[in-house]
Amino acid sequence: MRVLVxxxxxxxxxxxxxxxxxxxxxxxxxxxxxxADVVARGEEVVLTHGNGPQVGDLLLKNDVAAADVAPxxxxxxxxxxxxxxxxxxVDALEHALAARxxxxxxxxxxTRTLVDADDPNFTSPSKxxxxxxxxxxxQALVARGEHWEDRGERGWRRVVPSPExxxxxxRQAVTTLVGAGFLVIANxxxxxxxVREPDGSLRGVEAVIDKDLGAALLAATVEAQVLVLATDVExxxxxxxxxxxxxxxxVSVEELRSYAADGHFASGSMxxxxxxxxxxxxxxxxxxxxxxxxxxxxxxxxxxxTVVERE
Amino acid sequence: MRVLVxxxxxxxxxxxxxxxxxxxxxxxxxxxxxxADVVARGEEVVLTHGNGPQVGDLLLKNDVAAADVAPxxxxxxxxxxxxxxxxxxVDALEHALAARxxxxxxxxxxTRTLVDADDPNFTSPSKxxxxxxxxxxxQALVARGEHWEDRGERGWRRVVPSPExxxxxxRQAVTTLVGAGFLVIANxxxxxxxVREPDGSLRGVEAVIDKDLGAALLAATVEAQVLVLATDVExxxxxxxxxxxxxxxxVSVEELRSYAADGHFASGSMxxxxxxxxxxxxxxxxxxxxxxxxxxxxxxxxxxxTVVERE
Numbered sequence: 038m039r040v041l042v043x044x045x046x047x048x049x050x051x052x053x054x055x056x057x058x059x060x061x062x063x064x065x066x067x068x069x070x071x072x073a074d075v076v077a078r079g080e081e082v083v084l085t086h087g088n089g090p091q092v093g094d095l096l097l098k099n100d101v102a103a104a105d106v107a108p109x110x111x112x113x114x115x116x117x118x119x120x121x122x123x124x125x126x127v128d129a130l131e132h133a134l135a136a137r138x139x140x141x142x143x144x145x146x147x148t149r150t151l152v153d154a155d156d157p158n159f160t161s162p163s164k165x166x167x168x169x170x171x172x173x174x175x176q177a178l179v180a181r182g183e184h185w186e187d188r189g190e191r192g193w194r195r196v197v198p199s200p201e202x203x204x205x206x207x208r209q210a211v212t213t214l215v216g217a218g219f220l221v222i223a224n225x226x227x228x229x230x231x232v233r234e235p236d237g238s239l240r241g242v243e244a245v246i247d248k249d250l251g252a253a254l255l256a257a258t259v260e261a262q263v264l265v266l267a268t269d270v271e272x273x274x275x276x277x278x279x280x281x282x283x284x285x286x287x288v289s290v291e292e293l294r295s296y297a298a299d300g301h302f303a304s305g306s307m308x309x310x311x312x313x314x315x316x317x318x319x320x321x322x323x324x325x326x327x328x329x330x331x332x333x334x335x336x337x338x339x340x341x342x343t344v345v346e347r348e
Numbered sequence: 349m350r351v352l353v354x355x356x357x358x359x360x361x362x363x364x365x366x367x368x369x370x371x372x373x374x375x376x377x378x379x380x381x382x383x384a385d386v387v388a389r390g391e392e393v394v395l396t397h398g399n400g401p402q403v404g405d406l407l408l409k410n411d412v413a414a415a416d417v418a419p420x421x422x423x424x425x426x427x428x429x430x431x432x433x434x435x436x437x438v439d440a441l442e443h444a445l446a447a448r449x450x451x452x453x454x455x456x457x458x459t460r461t462l463v464d465a466d467d468p469n470f471t472s473p474s475k476x477x478x479x480x481x482x483x484x485x486x487q488a489l490v491a492r493g494e495h496w497e498d499r500g501e502r503g504w505r506r507v508v509p510s511p512e513x514x515x516x517x518x519r520q521a522v523t524t525l526v527g528a529g530f531l532v533i534a535n536x537x538x539x540x541x542x543v544r545e546p547d548g549s550l551r552g553v554e555a556v557i558d559k560d561l562g563a564a565l566l567a568a569t570v571e572a573q574v575l576v577l578a579t580d581v582e583x584x585x586x587x588x589x590x591x592x593x594x595x596x597x598x599v600s601v602e603e604l605r606s607y608a609a610d611g612h613f614a615s616g617s618m619x620x621x622x623x624x625x626x627x628x629x630x631x632x633x634x635x636x637x638x639x640x641x642x643x644x645x646x647x648x649x650x651x652x653x654t655v656v657e658r659e
Contacts, residue, residue, distance in 0.1 A: 057418035120431035144521035210455035
């Protein structure tokens with residue numbers, strides 16, 4: 038089977054959230070072992086990943102060094118995280134596969150994803166990114182044209198548009214490499230968001246694409262049978278944090294969408310994962326699973342996690 | 349013919365050396381037009397590029413933001429420039445090709461290149477990178493383990509190892525994509541320098557590979573017939589800056605090596621280009637050319653630049 042595995046941001050940093058280079062390398066090695074387990078069971082894996090903490094660090098560098106070096110746009114930051122996470126993940130996967138006696142070429146591709154310039158999210162940005170700031174400092178950035186929101190106790194935080202991913206622009210390169218037997222790492226951070234200009238050229242935009250929705254699109258693009266979203270919990274939960282809280286095991290798309298409509302899933306975390314697996318199965322995928330990193334090999338066969346299957 | 353075109357750092361920034369994102373995009377569009385001209389003549393192009401100013405900016409950001417964000421290693425900086433330059437070059441090339449009615453898929457690959465941990469350059473670093481600093485500030489960084497050298501009037505500058513590139517580690521992905529008809533952008537900045545650990549795993553190292561030597565290795569790896577190094581002068585010059593200065597047109601490997609031995613070419617600029625074209629032709633390449641960006645289409649056929657051919 039062809040399986041799209043999406044590694045969440047938490048799989049790429051230390052357990053305490055630190056994201057120094059050595060933390061990222063250590064975390065990625067653990068993740069690579071779990072992905073190699075899936076390959077060892079005979080599956081054909083395509084890999085994608087989040088990049089939240091990494092993009093946050095790049096934005097902070099942009100700000101702190103702005104007097105010395107011109108800040109780079111957000112789409113460049115996404116590209117940079119595809120490169121650094123791609124680099125350490127290729128290294129770690131090659132090693133984990135070799136340790137299991139598996140010979141499989143691995144590579145990382147710079148991947149652009151088309152979004153619509155008229156996406157409503159551009160006029161009402163919704164995705165919080167980067168660090169928290171006191172109101173005064175945030176207001177200075179608002180004056181510079183950025184959107185910042187009061188997020189309560191921790192302070193203000195920048196929000197950016199998170200438009201719908203419409204098309205993996207580098208799909209031909211991805212499918213060529215997948216078809217040639219590569220374990221391809223692609224569309225990291227949901228893909229580098231680009232809009233099509235009237236003259237046909239592409240332009241990167243100040244936005245981030247939801248990684249899970251990007252993963253669902255990539256899964257459909259490479260015609261994967263299974264989509265596994267690896268996160269920090271084994272199951273999606275209903276009534277999270279309340280006495281009646283319960284884990285979701287096997288569930289239909291219809292039920293899952295109805296739970297989502299009832300507000301069971303947080304918009305910034307489980308919500309997009311639920312939407313992603315629903316879309317994937319509705320679009321013809323065999324199985325979509327949300328589970329923890331250590332359960333992904335079982336999840337591929339529907340034996341772990343919150344499992345949605347085609348009926 | 350298959351042609352490896354290497355774009356020098358000067359082709360990727362403004363004429364005055366500024367490297368803001370908009371400067372890079374504008375410069376890359378011009379370069380993409382010249383590369384598209386080569387494709388329009390029916391050649392199969394593989395592209396690589398320098399990254400000096402871009403890596404310099406990333407190192408400066410590393411330093412200025414060090415109190416807020418853990419600096420990333422030099423191999424990550426190289427990877428980041430492969431991503432950002434790759435991204436804008438893919439966009440610009442697709443557009444330049446479409447404007448000529450050419451349909452050719454373009455993609456950018458994260459490319460690692462093997463170096464030897466025992467390369468003598470690791471013990472005597474030779475490649476100056478990044479900004480100049482006053483002695484006192486440079487000495488503070490020396491105390492932190494970096495190598496800095498007094499470069500005269502402009503101040504001190506960091507020097508890093510520039511080991512020999514031995515093997516394009518991602519060659520299989522590059523050749524698969526080239527074989528499938530892609531215009532591949534690969535091995536940017538000479539490649540991400542990696543050493544092989546005793547356990548077989550790879551480790552990125554604090555070094556930069558010379559872009560031109562990396563280009564010669566990539567050209568051999570993809571079995572290109574022609575290597576064109578695009579720089580800011582139309583020819584390599586003998587007796588540069590002296591009354592007897594003269595441009596080199598057609599020249600044999602033997603002559604060129606003898607001029608190099610006589611000290612005609614600066615070690616940081618024309619020297620590695622001369623070495624790269626000599627190596628390429630000695631290794632079986634048909635033609636190596638050093639010329640300016642605007643002459644590359646003629647250079648492919650030996651009708652511009654300093655041309656070295658197999659005898």
